Amino acid sequence: xxxTSPSLSQHSQSSLTDSPRKLTSIKAVxxxxxxxxxxxxVYSFQTVPNIVNDEALSVSEADDESIPTIDFSLLTxxxxxxxxxxxxxxxxxxxDWGFFMVTNHGVPESMMKAMxxxxxxxxxxxxxxxxxxxxxxxxxxxxxxxxFNASVDKVLFWRDFLKIFLxxxxxxxxxxxxxxxxxxxxxxxxxxxxxxx
Numbered sequence: 001x002x003x004t005s006p007s008l009s010q011h012s013q014s015s016l017t018d019s020p021r022k023l024t025s026i027k028a029v030x031x032x033x034x035x036x037x038x039x040x041x042v043y044s045f046q047t048v049p050n051i052v053n054d055e056a057l058s059v060s061e062a063d064d065e066s067i068p069t070i071d072f073s074l075l076t077x078x079x080x081x082x083x084x085x086x087x088x089x090x091x092x093x094x095x096d097w098g099f100f101m102v103t104n105h106g107v108p109e110s111m112m113k114a115m116x117x118x119x120x121x122x123x124x125x126x127x128x129x130x131x132x133x134x135x136x137x138x139x140x141x142x143x144x145x146x147x148f149n150a151s152v153d154k155v156l157f158w159r160d161f162l163k164i165f166l167x168x169x170x171x172x173x174x175x176x177x178x179x180x181x182x183x184x185x186x187x188x189x190x191x192x193x194x195x196x197x
Contacts, residue, residue: 025123025127025130025146025160026043026146026158026159026160027123027160028127039158043146043157043158067097067099067100067101068089068092068093068096068097068100068101069100069101069102069103070086070089070090070093070100070101070102070103071086071103071104072102072103072104072105072106073104073106074086074104075087075090114178117178118176118178118179119162121176121178122144122162122173122175122176122179123160123162124176125175125176129175130144132175133162133173135163141164141165141169141171142162142163142164142165142171142172142173143162143163144160144161144162144163145160145161146158146159146160146161
C-alpha cells in the first residue's frame, strides 16, 4: 500500500524522483522529513495481505500459523530418516513460506549479538560512508541500499539493507571497525558446513 507524500524539501523531492537515483537511505529520508505522517509514494510498504506462494492470507489466518523451524543439527544427522525428514521440512518451508527459523545452528548468542551491533553501527554511519558500499551490481559481494536496483525500479522498498557474501570468500565492509574477521567467522563456518565444503 503506497501512501501520498507529505511536503518535501527540494533536495528530498529530487532524491526521491530523479533517475538514476543516488542512494538515499530510508533513515536519511525519514530524518529529513521530520513530520513524516505517511510513506512517500515512490516507496512500497505493505502490511496486509501477506502473500505466501501467490495466495493471500487473511491476518487471522497468518496469525494462526507459526514460522517454520528447521533444526540445523538434523541436516548433518547420521540418521538417514531424521535427515530426510528435515530436508523435506526445509523444502516445504521454502516453497510455502520462502523463509524459516533455524535452531541448533551452533552460532553463539554472543556472536549473534556482535553481528546485530555491527550491523546497527553500519546503519549509523554517515550517508557518504555508506555510499562507499552502494552496490552497482546485484552480485557485488558487499552491497547496501534500499531496493533491488534503485536506478531502474519504479517503486522502492521502505527499508535499508546490507548484504554481505560470506562464501566462498569472506567479505566484510571496512567500516565500521566492528566488522572484522572475528565477527563473521562463525557464520562463515556454519555456511561452509551447510554447503558440505
